[in-house]
Amino acid sequence: MTALVEQLKGGLEAPICLTWELTYACNLECVHCLSSSGRRDPRELTTDEAKAVLDELHDLQVFYINIGGGEPMIRRDFFELVEYSIARGIGVKFSTNGAFIDAEKARRLAAMDYLDIQISLDGTDADTNDAVRGDGSYATALRAMDHLRDAGFGPFKISVVVTRHNVDQLDEFKALADAYGAQLRITRLRPSGRGADTWHDLHPTNAQQRQIYDWLLAHGEHVLTGDSFFHLNALGDQNLPGLNLCGAGRVVCLIDPVGDVYACPFVIHDEFKAGSVRETGGFSRIWKQSDLFLGLREPQSAGACASCGSYDACQGGCMAAKFFTGLPLDGPDPECVGGEGELALSGQTAGSAPRPMMDHSKPPRVTPVALVRK
Amino acid sequence: MTTVDAPSALLDRALALHPQVALRPEPFGALAYHYDTRRLVFLKHPDVVRVVRALGSHETVAAALVACDISSDRFPAFERALMSLIESEMLCDRAG
Numbered sequence: 001m002t003a004l005v006e007q008l009k010g011g012l013e014a015p016i017c018l019t020w021e022l023t024y025a026c027n028l029e030c031v032h033c034l035s036s037s038g039r040r041d042p043r044e045l046t047t048d049e050a051k052a053v054l055d056e057l058h059d060l061q062v063f064y065i066n067i068g069g070g071e072p073m074i075r076r077d078f079f080e081l082v083e084y085s086i087a088r089g090i091g092v093k094f095s096t097n098g099a100f101i102d103a104e105k106a107r108r109l110a111a112m113d114y115l116d117i118q119i120s121l122d123g124t125d126a127d128t129n130d131a132v133r134g135d136g137s138y139a140t141a142l143r144a145m146d147h148l149r150d151a152g153f154g155p156f157k158i159s160v161v162v163t164r165h166n167v168d169q170l171d172e173f174k175a176l177a178d179a180y181g182a183q184l185r186i187t188r189l190r191p192s193g194r195g196a197d198t199w200h201d202l203h204p205t206n207a208q209q210r211q212i213y214d215w216l217l218a219h220g221e222h223v224l225t226g227d228s229f230f231h232l233n234a235l236g237d238q239n240l241p242g243l244n245l246c247g248a249g250r251v252v253c254l255i256d257p258v259g260d261v262y263a264c265p266f267v268i269h270d271e272f273k274a275g276s277v278r279e280t281g282g283f284s285r286i287w288k289q290s291d292l293f294l295g296l297r298e299p300q301s302a303g304a305c306a307s308c309g310s311y312d313a314c315q316g317g318c319m320a321a322k323f324f325t326g327l328p329l330d331g332p333d334p335e336c337v338g339g340e341g342e343l344a345l346s347g348q349t350a351g352s353a354p355r356p357m358m359d360h361s362k363p364p365r366v367t368p369v370a371l372v373r374k
Numbered sequence: 375m376t377t378v379d380a381p382s383a384l385l386d387r388a389l390a391l392h393p394q395v396a397l398r399p400e401p402f403g404a405l406a407y408h409y410d411t412r413r414l415v416f417l418k419h420p421d422v423v424r425v426v427r428a429l430g431s432h433e434t435v436a437a438a439l440v441a442c443d444i445s446s447d448r449f450p451a452f453e454r455a456l457m458s459l460i461e462s463e464m465l466c467d468r469a470g
């Protein structure tokens with residue numbers, strides 16, 4: 001364990017990895033959406049409120065923010081907010097499904113400094129991708145990538161959630177990114193949002209975890225992963241590149257579309273809600289003084305992992321993954337490579353896991369029933 | 375591309391924080407973020423932070439170290455720290 005990781009556990013003056021989901025509205029309905037997005041929330045922060053938050057982040061010297069959603073480009077003030085942020089010295093990385101990037105918008109985006117774009121793609125062919133992200137979403141993403149390339153945006157990112165069904169395509173994803181002069185980012189599927197219902201069918205098998213680990217050992221230097229795969233470090237002596245700790249409330253946090261602040265984008269649940277930017281003291285007070293965040297910065301117990309020789313490398317895995325599968329937070333990750341998580345899950349009563357909150361999924365479509373008179 | 379100088383030559387150079395780099399104070403020292411390369415570097419000692427901030431207003435690295443009350447037996451450690459900050463482009467030579 002490095003001294004630096006110990007320092008980070010105690011928290012920072014301001015987050016490094018702040019995600020801000022601008023809206024719950026989305027044109028897609030991905031089955032693993034971490035924020036259960038679909039419909040806009042009427043309480044969404046106004047443009048002025050959002051700018052006031054950016055002013056605060058500027059004062060805190062937040063270097064950059066990760067904008068997501070929902071589909072952030074649905075907001076009418078999307079460009080206004082991005083431009084305001086950059087003008088305040090806060091770089092922007094934003095995630096999009098690409099539906100609103102046409103040739104003109106691509107040129108506008110390409111003209112901006114300190115802006116990074118991630119296009120979400122979960123398969124290197126339409127069948128694999130659209131099964132998760134919806135019909136036509138593969139073609140949409142590739143069209144956006146074409147526009148960005150043609151506009152000379154430079155190295156944008158292709159962001160992939162690794163599942164049981166696309167894990168064999170990692171080489172192809174890499175080749176696709178290379179062909180576009182883009183950078184590949186792969187992240188872990190977590191049982192958050194609508195992912196709580198699909199995780200059991202989509203998450204990589206134990207054999208596939210080893211496959212991801214080996215692939216990252218070979219290619220990891222050129223692939224972004226954030227804090228996705230540190231639970232795999234228990235597989236070998238060599239740690240994967242990336243952040244090797246759960247940064248929730250320490251270096252990571254989420255501001256959701258209505259201004260609520262959570263410990264991490266993958267834990268949208270009251271238990272991990274630290275407050276709202278609309279309250280007195282705003283975001284700064286929450287980051288510096290909320291009981292939840294201060295508690296997360298205390299030394300955490302290793303619980304059932306304490307006797308495991310891999311704890312230093314794996315840290316017991318991801319808090320969100322444990323929480324939404326109903327496992328104790330101070331025990332093994334559901335995808336523990338030693339099989340401890342699987343064991344714990346097998347003894348669990350069905351339906352005992354906490355349900356994600358803030359569901360903004362669209363109501364099920366009513367299929368018109370043809371009334372045929374016989 | 376210039377070759378990496380021997381550490382001894384470093385003391386005579388005039389350095390400054392790269393204009394695209396921001397420093398944020400932290401309990402352990404500071405975080406440095408480079409807006410162009412998007413790199414984040416941890417300055418893990420408050421003395422390193424003081425020296426880095428002082429570089430821009432002194433003729434040489436040695437003068438900045440002296441102004442920050444760094445004793446000469448600690449110079450080699452600081453030279454190593456500063457070299458790695460030059461390699462990550464957090465610091466650059468001052469023009470003219």
Ligand code: SF4
Nearest residue numbers: 246248264318319320
């Ligand atoms: S809860 Fe999981 S996703 Fe969130 S910061 Fe911790 S490890 Fe990362």
Ligand code: SF4
Nearest residue numbers: 305308314332333336
């Ligand atoms: S038992 Fe805990 S520390 Fe050990 S590999 Fe599993 S999750 Fe990691």
